[in-house]
Amino acid sequence: MTVSKTADVAKPSRAARKEPAEVAVEAAALQLGELSELLGYSLKRAQLRVFEDFLRCVAPLQLTPAQFSVLLLLDRNPGRNQTEIANTLGILRPNFVAMLDGLESRDLCTRIRSTNDRRSHILMLTDKGRAVLARAKKLVANKHEARLNELLGPANRAALLEMLATIAREF
Amino acid sequence: MTVSKTADVAKPSRAARKEPAEVAVEAAALQLGELSELLGYSLKRAQLRVFEDFLRCVAPLQLTPAQFSVLLLLDRNPGRNQTEIANTLGILRPNFVAMLDGLESRDLCTRIRSTNDRRSHILMLTDKGRAVLARAKKLVANKHEARLNELLGPANRAALLEMLATIAREF
DNA sequence: TATTGTTATACTCTATAACTATA
DNA sequence: TATAGTTATAGAGTATAACAATA
Numbered sequence: 001m002t003v004s005k006t007a008d009v010a011k012p013s014r015a016a017r018k019e020p021a022e023v024a025v026e027a028a029a030l031q032l033g034e035l036s037e038l039l040g041y042s043l044k045r046a047q048l049r050v051f052e053d054f055l056r057c058v059a060p061l062q063l064t065p066a067q068f069s070v071l072l073l074l075d076r077n078p079g080r081n082q083t084e085i086a087n088t089l090g091i092l093r094p095n096f097v098a099m100l101d102g103l104e105s106r107d108l109c110t111r112i113r114s115t116n117d118r119r120s121h122i123l124m125l126t127d128k129g130r131a132v133l134a135r136a137k138k139l140v141a142n143k144h145e146a147r148l149n150e151l152l153g154p155a156n157r158a159a160l161l162e163m164l165a166t167i168a169r170e171f
Numbered sequence: 172m173t174v175s176k177t178a179d180v181a182k183p184s185r186a187a188r189k190e191p192a193e194v195a196v197e198a199a200a201l202q203l204g205e206l207s208e209l210l211g212y213s214l215k216r217a218q219l220r221v222f223e224d225f226l227r228c229v230a231p232l233q234l235t236p237a238q239f240s241v242l243l244l245l246d247r248n249p250g251r252n253q254t255e256i257a258n259t260l261g262i263l264r265p266n267f268v269a270m271l272d273g274l275e276s277r278d279l280c281t282r283i284r285s286t287n288d289r290r291s292h293i294l295m296l297t298d299k300g301r302a303v304l305a306r307a308k309k310l311v312a313n314k315h316e317a318r319l320n321e322l323l324g325p326a327n328r329a330a331l332l333e334m335l336a337t338i339a340r341e342f
Numbered sequence: 343t344a345t346t347g348t349t350a351t352a353c354t355c356t357a358t359a360a361c362t363a364t365a
Numbered sequence: 366t367a368t369a370g371t372t373a374t375a376g377a378g379t380a381t382a383a384c385a386a387t388a
């Protein structure tokens with residue numbers, strides 16, 4: 001994202017050339033106005049930044065936030081099928097297929113036909129999947145979340161997390 | 172979004188049929204585990220909820236959050252061109268073209284060739300654009316933001332907004 | 343030469359309908 | 366009949382290259 005930094009980048013083009021003897025001011029950054037009071041606006045901007053940083057921190061392992069969340073969930077919930085994992089993450093089942101294909105082709109997890117219900121695929125992390133997840137957790141904790149903690153302070157970070165969870169749950 | 176609500180929807184299928192005399196328990200909701208401590212996860216979830224509610228509240232005017240932000244910015248910053256508006260909102264110039272086409276075709280704003288620099292288009296709200304923006308602001312304030320205020324309380328809402336802005340600015 | 347608006351294009355996300363195999 | 370996984374597909378959103386007009 002180019003984000004708010006781009007505001008300062010706005011070039012002092014016209015006026016500077018038209019009145020070269022004039023003041024060296026102008027080319028003012030745009031006014032956000034009511035936008036800075038819109039919760040959704042800052043929410044979106046912050047989310048993009050955080051995801052961007054997540055990708056950077058976990059780049060050595062080539063995992064997206066969504067892939068990381070799948071690995072975490074498989075580790076915590078062995079024996080579940082695709083529908084259960086996808087639903088929990090808010091991923092639609094059709095879209096989860098390609099995502100699993102990707103993870104499985106990298107030998108991070110496997111689909112196993114359930115013996116109870118031969119329609120469903122039980123999902124399991126592979127040994128490599130567990131190893132990658134462990135490394136990813138460390139990168140996320142030590143680089144990504146650590147930076148957020150530094151920026152906000154532990155108490156604020158906890159308060160923020162709680163409010164976001166409240167919105168996701170009850171709004 | 173189906174979100175966390177879908178967790179409770181997980182059906183008590185197999186076990187309930189296999190051991191009908193057994194306990195009426197099981198079909199437990201999945202464990203989120205470390206996911207509930209991941210800021211980015213709650214951030215994304217909350218953002219989806221908030222945008223979803225925004226769309227619902229502003230549905231009578233058929234405005235997306237992005238379109239609303241453009242109208243707000245045009246109102247506050249008359250005389251700016253496409254590049255300036257797009258940059259401020261983090262929209263890439265090529266993608267801004269179709270967006271403006273949509274707003275202009277609904278007579279909410281107009282492009283005017285600048286006399287200073289005939290390459291650039293000055294953007295202006297039309298009277299209808301101003302009227303729609305005014306109505307949208309009311310819907311957002313009275314329905315959308317009011318609900319968030321109710322859920323979090325004014326002080327928490329303000330703290331949340333500030334932290335999100337901090338992340339968007341400095342992270 | 344550089345910049346504004348634009349076109350074309352591609353890739354990711356998300357969303358829905360419909361198929362198959364199982365139940 | 367209904368459900369799990371899948372395919373196909375369509376629509377947003379986002380990203381880059383390149384062109385015409387203008388500076």
